[in-house]
Amino acid sequence: MSRIxxxxxxxxxxxxxxxxxxxxTEHVCCVVNAAGKVCRRVTFRHDPHGMxxxxxxxxxxxxxxxxxxxxxxxxxxxxxxxxxxxxxxPVYSINPKQLDRFRDRHTVAGAKDDxxxxxxxxxxxxxxxxxxxxxxxxxxxxxxxRELSRTLEALxxxxxxxxxxxxxxxxxxxxVLLRFCSGADExxxxxxxxxxxTPHTAAALSEEDIRLILKPFRIRRVAxxxxxxxxxxxxxxxxxxxxxxxxxxxxxxxxxxxxxxxxISACQAxxxxxxxxxxxxxxxxxxxxxxxxxxxxxxxxKTGATILGEAAHAIxxxxxxxxxxxxxxxxxxxxxxxxxFTMMRRACDYRLRRALHxxxxxxxxxxxxxxxxxxxxxxxxxxxxxxxxxxxxxxxxVLTTMLQNRTLFDIxxxxx
Numbered sequence: 001m002s003r004i005x006x007x008x009x010x011x012x013x014x015x016x017x018x019x020x021x022x023x024x025t026e027h028v029c030c031v032v033n034a035a036g037k038v039c040r041r042v043t044f045r046h047d048p049h050g051m052x053x054x055x056x057x058x059x060x061x062x063x064x065x066x067x068x069x070x071x072x073x074x075x076x077x078x079x080x081x082x083x084x085x086x087x088x089x090p091v092y093s094i095n096p097k098q099l100d101r102f103r104d105r106h107t108v109a110g111a112k113d114d115x116x117x118x119x120x121x122x123x124x125x126x127x128x129x130x131x132x133x134x135x136x137x138x139x140x141x142x143x144x145x146r147e148l149s150r151t152l153e154a155l156x157x158x159x160x161x162x163x164x165x166x167x168x169x170x171x172x173x174x175x176v177l178l179r180f181c182s183g184a185d186e187x188x189x190x191x192x193x194x195x196x197x198t199p200h201t202a203a204a205l206s207e208e209d210i211r212l213i214l215k216p217f218r219i220r221r222v223a224x225x226x227x228x229x230x231x232x233x234x235x236x237x238x239x240x241x242x243x244x245x246x247x248x249x250x251x252x253x254x255x256x257x258x259x260x261x262x263x264i265s266a267c268q269a270x271x272x273x274x275x276x277x278x279x280x281x282x283x284x285x286x287x288x289x290x291x292x293x294x295x296x297x298x299x300x301x302k303t304g305a306t307i308l309g310e311a312a313h314a315i316x317x318x319x320x321x322x323x324x325x326x327x328x329x330x331x332x333x334x335x336x337x338x339x340x341f342t343m344m345r346r347a348c349d350y351r352l353r354r355a356l357h358x359x360x361x362x363x364x365x366x367x368x369x370x371x372x373x374x375x376x377x378x379x380x381x382x383x384x385x386x387x388x389x390x391x392x393x394x395x396x397x398v399l400t401t402m403l404q405n406r407t408l409f410d411i412x413x414x415x416x
Contacts, residue, residue: 014090014129016061018071019121020080021114027080029054030118031061032126038119051083058089066090072125074099076135091135092125099124138312141290145274146309149302152267153351159185159260166253173238173246174199176230180222187261188217190254197247197254202231271305286406289315295408296399298363306355318403320396328353329393344389356392357385364391368415 016039021028024046031040042057044050062069066088073081076093084091094102099117102124106116125132138146163185170177170184176199181189192213196202210224237243279288287295293315294304308315314322324330328348334341364374370391377387402409 013068014070016069017122017126018058018069019118019123019125020071020073021117021121022073022075022078022080023114028114028118029057030115030122032119032122034126036123036126041115041118046079051079054080055083055087058084058087070125070129072121074121081135085135085137092129092132093135094121094124094132136313141274142309142312145271145305146312148267148271148274149305149309150351152264152271155260155264155267159257159264162253162257162260166250166257169246169250169253173243176233179230180227188214188219188222190257191217193250193254197250198243199231199237205231272301275301275305287408289403292402292406292408293399296395297366297409297411298359298395303355303359306351310349310352315403318400320400323396323400324393326352327356327392327396329356329389329396356395357388360388360391360395363395364388367411370394
């Protein structure tokens with residue numbers, strides 16, 4: 001169901017409004033009618049039986065016409081949202097900050113409980129339906145891209161955390177290794193630590209042993225002779241108990257890092273495979289949204305997956321205004337009396353913002369007009385991040401134009 005159709009149905013045919021305050025094990029549901037009167041209050045569990053109870057409630061009050069019901073929650077995803085969308089019920093996501101303001105309309109004493117929040121959600125949607133956008137299910141491919149890109153981000157974050165812990169431990173008892181791998185985040189170092197995780201065992205390695213360890217990773221900047229020389233340097237080592245305790249911890253972290261690296265590689269392969277899948281056959285030869293997005297300079301497989309996953313509906317609709325707001329490149333204006341100024345938009349999808357930040361950083365090195373925009377803003381005293389936001393804004397304008405015209409990116413046309 002398109003956004004316009006949902007909004008038309010919501011303004012003309014909705015007769016019941018439901019607010020659901022989500023909990024960990026139980027959810028509180030409140031149903032109000034067109035007059036704002038509470039008709040039902042239900043608490044259902046977060047399990048299949050509870051979801052079935054929610055669906056029966058919707059069918060009961062809507063008389064099997066789900067479009068006459070609208071549901072408000074504080075999230076745009078989750079089991080409850082998926083069940084309602086699959087059942088054809090319009091679902092609206094209300095920001096928790098907005099809910100806090102709406103709560104003040106009903107009580108100024110600061111009272112807060114789950115029953116009140118459920119009622120406030122329902123009544124706010126009843127009076128201000130036109131101010132909220134309905135939640136729309138993502139196409140299957142975009143949904144997979146979104147989850148894979150978020151999974152990859154989480155795995156990379158875990159890898160950074162464990163690499164930092166490994167660096168800290170090596171700095172305590174085996175600092176000589178950090179001369180050759182300052183970040184403790186390279187697979188060859190993990191393989192070396194699997195073979196020799198203490199200064200004593202490392203000193204027993206021959207130059208040929210070290211060469212065989214480095215060979216699968218094609219390491220050229222680190223010579224086996226230099227490693228061998230560093231391992232056998234005379235000096236005073238930490239206490240044996242310190243070395244043994246730290247080495248035991250290092251062995252565990254190295255195993256985790258190797259597993260994380262394998263999972264990251266598998267996730268990257270899944271994303272690339274999904275991006276390389278041919279679009280479904282159509283009557284026209286026009287390129288798909290995926291092909292258009294990936295054709296733009298600066299957008300690679302990683303940033304492209306994030307953009308296609310996080311902004312699927314805006315990309316499909318070629319909605320420049322929504323993309324600007326969702327990615328945070330559109331500034332916020334504050335004007336009161338004689339004062340008026342703009343500031344960076346904080347309320348946005350930070351994953352999309354970061355993806356466009358990196359894409360703009362690459363694009364300014366290849367597209368002359370965008371490089372000129374960057375230089376002009378920096379010359380006027382603007383920060384690096386602000387200049388890249390302006391470039392990203394221009395990139396989004398070009399991208400939405402390409403989506404509307406169904407054309408691929410042509411760098412020669414922009415540089416000419």
